[in-house]
Amino acid sequence: MITKINMSKRINTITTVKNQLQVCMLSVKYNIMRGMLNRVTFLTNIIFMMLNNAAFLIQWIILFRLKEDIGGYTLREVMLQWALSASSYGLAHLLFARVFSLSELIINGKLDSYLVQPKNVLLGVMTSATSTSSIGDLLYGLCILCIFCFSFRNLLLFLLFTVTGATILTAYALLMGSFSFWFVRADMVGNNLVSSMVNFSTYPDGIFKGAVKFLLYLIIPTGMSIYLPVHLMVNFDVGQLFIVLGFMFLLLTAAIFTFYRGLRRYSSSNLMNART
Amino acid sequence: MRKYAVIYRSILMENLQYAMNVIMGFITYFMIVFILMQLWNYMYSNPADLIAGYSRQQMIWYVMITETIWFGTRTATVTNQVTADIKGGNIAYLMNKPYHYTLYILTKYTGEWSIRLPIYAVFAAAVGVIMVGRLPDFHIITLLAAIPSVILGITIQGVFKLCISLISFWIEDSNPFQWIYDKLILVIGTIFPVEIFPETLQPLLKLTPIYTVCYGPAKLLVDFQMDKYLEILLAQVLYLGLGILLMFFLYGKGVKKLYVNGG
Structure with a gap:
């Protein structure tokens, strides 16, 4: 009898998770479809974002004309880093763009419409917006990988680290955004730290020394989202892979915990708005 | 002209209230x-x-000055506001005001950077002196001479960004x-002075806004030369004149395409 109850509970949990994920996927799908309403704008956004990223190629070509290796990296490795950085950023902004403006929702008391919906509040908030130009980032990363360092092994590792990188970036933005439940000015500090994480991710870690390196692995986790994965793609090590995965789960758990703790302090601004 | 002076003064006063936001934005500047x-x-x-005739200190100061100009003039007025006005139809209301819309936007932009840029400049100078040391052979007279070039560069930047928004x-x-313009x-x-590029590319780069917006003012502050000063000022005046003509042309053509749907 007890086994039957346990089984039915487990099936219920699986069904709930499945339903939640389905709703999330549908939400992202409709966000993209909304972005595609104007085809010209949609395509221009994607193509120009790819060109925008490609502009940095010029920067690195010039720098490598001056010196053969920069921070222990050759052009191929810098491009690999750029590819991973662009793809992680793209995936995070494609699926969870709203996390990056979470502070605004909290400070302006705009979470009400998410709280009344019969699905997970956090997932509802996270998937409620999509940045269409991020498709360009995602594609750019894959293109760079194919041009500079394609192999089946690299592709598999690249896809894995794109997911871990996007998760770490999203979790970090969620954690920083959630501090707005406690502090009004937290949005400014948080936004600066999240954008710093992105800025640091496009330069080799070899150019940074001492305490800065420590900062980049723990306080601004670019090390865990980009630097270590790039090292792993060059020289694979199972132990380091588990460090990346462990850090990702730890950060994600801390971010989710902080969000729900903060949500208890949330006060509505009584704004009338609806999500359709 | 007086109405634009009134707009400038009111924007200046408004932005003084939000000086704290500018200071917080300095974190990103510092990180970059x-x-x-x-x-x-x-x-x-x-x-x-x-490297390309620049010492380490000169190169870092060059980057700091160009980044200061970039961050000190980064406002949404010439970009997002213009796009939103056109997309949302607000332009139909604004174009009937007793001022020229593009000049109103440029005045607003000037009012905004008049607060932002000095704050960034003071912080940047402090960071530079602490982390890199004093700029070699720098005299206060160099700064005074370079100010017109900095103002012209910033205005060219505003005019071109406004043209793109149109x-x-x-x-x-x-x-x-x-x-694409921002990345250029x-x-x-x-990041790079023009001299770092291959010699064949340098004349081409002198024709782009890079020369008048970033390179010109920063080069004068880092390594002032009288012949360079006159050359840069002339290029900036020509660039600004062409930019303003393009801005009026685009606006004139654009407003003819406007459909007012009422509401």
Whole structure:
């Protein structure tokens, strides 16, 4: 009898998770479809974002004309880093763009419409917006990988680290955004730290020394989202892979915990708005 | 002219209220400058080396000055506001006001950078002196002489960004064009002086906004030369004149395409 109850509970949990994920996927799908309403704008956004990223190629070509290796990296490795950085950023902004403006929702008391919906509040908030130009980032990363360092092994590792990188970036933005439940000015500090994480991710870690390196692995986790994965793609090590995965789960758990703790302090601004 | 002076004064007063926001934005500036400092420190493995005629200190100060101009003038007025006005139809209301819409936007932009830029400049100078040391052979007279070039460069930047935003009359979202322009300035203009590029490319770069917006003012502050000063000022005046003509042309053509749907 007890086994039957346990089984039915487990099936219920699986069904709930499945339903939640389905709703999330549908939400992202409709966000993209909304972005595609104007085809010209949609395509221009994607193509120009790819060109925008490609502009940095010029920067690195010039720098490598001056010196053969920069921070222990050759052009191929810098491009690999750029590819991973662009793809992680793209995936995070494609699926969870709203996390990056979470502070605004909290400070302006705009979470009400998410709280009344019969699905997970956090997932509802996270998937409620999509940045269409991020498709360009995602594609750019894959293109760079194919041009500079394609192999089946690299592709598999690249896809894995794109997911871990996007998760770490999203979790970090969620954690920083959630501090707005406690502090009004937290949005400014948080936004600066999240954008710093992105800025640091496009330069080799070899150019940074001492305490800065420590900062980049723990306080601004670019090390865990980009630097270590790039090292792993060059020289694979199972132990380091588990460090990346462990850090990702730890950060994600801390971010989710902080969000729900903060949500208890949330006060509505009584704004009338609806999500359709 | 008096009405634009009134607009300028009111924007200036409004922005003084939000000086704290500018200071908080300095964190991002500091992070980017810090990364570029580390990069150039690495590139100059021997501090006595010269790259394209620039010493390590001059190169880092060059980057800091261009980034200061970039961050000090980064406002949404000439970009997002213009695009939103055109996309949302607010332009139909604004174009009937007793001022020229583009000049109103430029005045607002000037009011905004008049607060932002000095704050950034003071912070940047402090960071530079602490982390890199004093700029070699720098005199206060150099700063005074370079101010017209800095103002012209910033105005050219505003005019060109406004021209790009006016593309919204034809294409709904002009942001992708802004990205490309920004990257041209940021990637090529702020990090490298023109001399670092191959000699065959240098004349071509002198024709782009990079020369008048970033290179000109920064070069004068880092390594002032009278012949360069006159050359840069002349190029800036020509560039600004052409930019303003283009701005009026695009606006004139654009407003003819406007449909007012009422409401």
